[in-house]
Amino acid sequence: MTASRSSIVHVGIRAASPLAITVGVYLFFAGHSQPGGGFAAGLVLGAVITLRTVTGLQRPTNATGLLSSGIVIVTATAAAPLIWGGTFFDQRVVSVELPVLGTVKSGSALIFDAGVTIIVIGLVIALLDGLSTSEPSAIETDAEGRP
Amino acid sequence: MIPVLLAAHLAGIVGASVAGYRSARAGLLVASIPPAITTIWALGQLNSAPQQAFYELHWVQGLGLSLRFSVDELALLMTILVSGIGVLVFFYSTGYFGSTAGPDARFPSSLLAFSGSMLGLVWADSVWTLFIFWEFTSITSFLLVGYKHVEDSVRIAARRALMITGAGGLSLLAGLLLLVRESNTTILDQISPATGTVGTVAAVLVLIGAATKSAQVPFHVWLPGAMAAPTPVSAYLHSATMVKAGVFLMAVMGPIFANAAVWKTVGAACGIASMLWGGIGALRHRDAKLMLAWGTVSQLGLLVTLFAIGSPKAVFAGIALLLAHALFKATLFLVVGEIDIRTGTRDIAELGGLWRAMPLTCAVATAAGLSMAGAPPLLGFMAKEAALEAVLGLAGAEQLVFSCAVILGSVLTVAYTTRFLITVFGPGPATVVSPPRLAMTAPAAVLSIAGIAGYIFVAAPNRLVSNAAIELNAAATYSLIAWPGLKTAFVVSLAILLVGSLLGLAISRQRVRPTPGSQGADWADAAIDGILTVAPSLTARIQHGSLPVYVVTMTAMAALATIPFLSEIPYLQLDLWNSLIEPFLAIVIVGSAIAGTFVGSRLGAALALGAVGLGMSALFVSYGAPDLALTQLLVETIIVVAFVLGLGRLRQSFPPVDTTWKAARIVIAGAGGIGVTLAIAAASTSPTGTPPLADVSEQAVEEGGGKNLVNVILTDLRALDTLGEVVVLATVAIGILALARINQTEVA
Incomplete structure (x- = not known):
């Protein structure tokens, strides 16, 4: 992988990451009534990870963990209503009064969406991890003195 | 009581395998408890009749998908046979396997799993339930026939039994689906008598299912082979219960096919030949x-x-x-x-x-x-x-x-x-x-x-x-x-x-006397082996692994699929654009696409594709679909990055392509592009109904509690689709990781 050694890029991405993460989280919660949603949020957060990976700031490898927990979350949300006698994918909506934000409506769809987000992030990490593995390992073999 | 009994069987399967690791005898005794309870219950039911036990567990109501059980008189008779003989067989097994070298820990639980499946089958009151437990009995039977799996002949016999009864199960499913389609219900009792051609076809399909399970000529060849199983299994599955499943099915389906002449002729021909x-x-x-x-x-x-x-x-x-x-x-x-x-x-x-x-x-x-x-x-x-x-x-x-x-x-x-x-x-x-x-x-x-x-x-x-x-x-x-x-x-x-x-x-x-050869069984095995040789070669032919050929095939098919739409377009009334930004974006998109085909380097082509995507999302914005535009933009970003990462492993430029192949690709690509354009034009100019937008919007706010229609559809109204899609995403991701690991191990 071509990791940029430019400190300007590094600092820029470090500075931009929190902002981008905020945008991702915002998109996730806004999704119910405005543009956004779990898929978009996952892509934004995935893009942050991509930027940081491409510039060598981090090297995420936990794709399988994210993917499996995401699958568990979505299937559990889908199947949970069966336990209390509902049907598959019964939606529960809960309204909560919070001091600053006012009435916050939330439902099991939000948890389902969170699962989608986690899976999308896992997919992006899997892409990064899978597509970038050959080069470092090739370098490692070089370091060991093999041709 | 039905769910309790089925749960007891499930618990018994777990309990028997746990106990079976300690001692074979304990495993067998634990496994005999659920059938014993069931027998006692069934004998009690005899006196409390005519009140039938009934239980239904809904899954998807819209599709009539539910586990539905009802214990009628015939089912009660079968229950007493299945569970009563089951208890005796478990008891017998303690003697058969002796006290020192007992059976594997999995034997009692497999036998109990079969017993539970058989109960589910005879209690089934909907076609889905019937089919599911039908297949369960085939699978558990496979495990039991192949119990002494170290011997080659046993494995072959088990495979033959599974293949024949499994194929029969698929035939049964097809027959049941025809019946469901004709009478619009999945409940066995309510299926109306089948008539006409559909009735005939369904009768033959169901008969094949029954004949494979009940070892009728010409499908009987698996039964003698299944004698490779331990004798308790043969006594239980291959005489008293499982082979009766086909006969039971015929008994239950008899009234439905009373009008289909083929039911009587083919069924009787099969039966007499077997007899x-x-x-x-x-x-x-x-x-x-x-x-x-x-x-x-x-x-x-x-x-x-x-x-x-x-x-x-x-x-x-x-x-x-x-x-x-x-x-x-x-x-x-x-x-x-x-x-x-x-x-x-x-x-x-x-x-x-x-x-x-x-x-x-x-x-x-x-x-x-x-x-x-x-x-x-x-x-x-x-x-x-x-x-x-x-x-x-x-x-x-x-x-x-x-x-x-x-x-x-x-x-x-x-x-x-x-x-x-x-x-x-x-x-x-x-x-x-x-x-x-x-x-x-x-x-x-x-x-x-x-x-x-x-x-x-x-x-x-x-x-x-x-x-x-x-x-x-x-x-x-x-x-x-x-x-x-x-x-x-x-x-x-x-x-x-x-x-x-x-x-x-x-x-x-x-x-x-000389032992007769088993020609029928040999033919069945030859057929199975034939499938096993033909299937990979066929797969290798269709799934040849050449990416360009896949893409060309898919594009050509897409182009052909649009032909029926061509006559439905009012060509003279087409509006070319709504606002002036559209032709501008179109030029950007088409230009980038054309550039992508001419660029020699792969990196350039990837970037050109990215430009196409960005143009598309701009087009979405101009149509007032910010949600779509946002998603498209983000997806494009990730795809371009993935492309660039992936390109690191490939040659920098495209390999040369010979002229005829290139010409064919150009023609098909052009046809695909034109076809899709015309299909979209047809779809947007002559809709066949009013879009259900108003209904869905109302439903979204009421049921989904959200105002973003797209997202409510995704996470609530059509959440099952989304579930399927994310599972696909996760599978793809795992596939990517697995491929990368193969490569790593090869490098190492």
Whole structure:
């Protein structure tokens, strides 16, 4: 992988990451009534990870963990209503009064969406991890003195 | 109670495998608890009838997908057989496997899993439930047949059994789907009688399912092979219960196919062929267990014939025989298992004189054998009488054909029964036997005594049989007759016994006979092997791995698929654009796309594609679809990054392509592009209905509680689709990781 050694890029991405993460989280919660949603949020957060990976700031490898927990979350949300006698994918909506934000409506769809987000992030990490593995390992073999 | 019993079976499966690791005996005893509870419950139900037990677990109501059980009279009879014989078989297994070298820990739980599946099958009240448990019995049976899996021949036999019954299951599914489509219900009781071509096709498909499961000619070849299983399994699955599933299905489906002529003709042809060929097979073999297995094919043939005839008397006789056969055939298998364990052989050439060494076993076997032959005073006699009366009571050519077939089949039955009893227990050099095992003799004795008691206390079996028969056919108001007097059927019956036993005696003199080959089984195996060779080569041809060919194929198909739309476009009324930004964006998109095809480097092409995507999302914005635009933008970003990362592994420029192939690709790509454009034009200019936008919006706010329609659809209204999609995403991701790891290990 071509990791940029430019400190300007590094600092820029470090500075931009929190902002981008905020945008991702915002998109996730806004999704119910405005543009956004779990898929978009996952892509934004995935893009942050991509930027940081491409510039060598981090090297995420936990794709399988994210993917499996995401699958568990979505299937559990889908199947949970069966336990209390509902049907598959019964939606529960809960309204909560919070001091600053006012009435916050939330439902099991939000948890389902969170699962989608986690899976999308896992997919992006899997892409990064899978597509970038050959080069470092090739370098490692070089370091060991093999041709 | 139904969910409790099924849950008890599930818990028992777990419990039996846990206990089985400690001691085989403990595993078997734990596994016998759920069937014992079920038997007691079923016997209790006999008195509390006519109130039927019913249970339904909904899954997807819109599709009628639910697990639906209802225990009617026939199901109750089957329950008593399945669970009652089950308990005895578990008890028998403790003796069969001995105390030192017990069975694997998985044996008790597999057997219990089968028992539970069989219960689910007989209780099923919806086609889905029926099919699911039908397949469960095939799979658990596969595990049990292949129990001694270290031997090649056992694995082949298990595979053959699974393939044949599994294929039959698919045929059954197709038949059931046709029925569901015709009568618009998935509930078995409510399916209307099938008529016309659909009825005929469905009847044949269901018959194939029943014939594979009940080992009917020409699908019978798996049953003798399945004798590779331990004898308790053979006694339980391959005589008393699983092979009865096909007959049970025919009994249940009989009223539905009453109008389909093919049900009677094909079913009876199958049944008669099996009855005769099975009887001949039983006379040819030397292995006592195989003799019984072929006898089972023959008996099942008679059952299938009776249910194919479907007259009230035939249905009644069929159910009586179903009960009698389960009792005597299970007994005989258990006896053969005991002989096998105590003498070390099942070959009748080596056996003989066992009446002296194993007197109790001999008595048990004789009582069961006479019941099988249809001799009084036994349950089998009354059942056989009813069957004879049923076929003699038909009219015209039917009477002639069916009577001859049943009489001939019965003569063969008497003959192989005589041969079995004489060669094993009769005169001859006494075989050396090991000490008796009570755990093995007792269950066989219980079943055998049940056959005698059923004759003496005729009211009890009569209640079971006649209630079940009336339920299937309201006109079947008959009862079992212990002593009919000198009626035609009885005289015929005596003649059958006389001729059959003489034939059996004659054949049993010739103790050592060449073992017949199993050509049918060889053909079945050859067919399975053929599938296994053809499938990979076919797959290799279709899934050749050439990415350009895949893309070209898909594009060509997409282009062809748009042809029907071409006539629906009002070409002269097309608006080219709504606002001036659109032609501008179109130029950007088309320009980038064309540039992508001309660029020599792969990186350039990836960036050009990115530009296409960005143009598309701008187009979405101009149409007022910010959600779509946002998603498109983000997806494009990630795709371009992935492309760039992936390109690091490839050559920088595209490999050269020869001219004809290139020309073909250009033509197909052009056709695809034009076709899709025209299809979109057709879709947007001549809609075939009003978009359900208003309904969906209302539903979204009310049910989903959100105002972003797209997202509410994704996470709530059509959440099942989304679930499927994210599972695909996760699978793709895991695939990427796996591919990368293969590469890593190769590099290392």
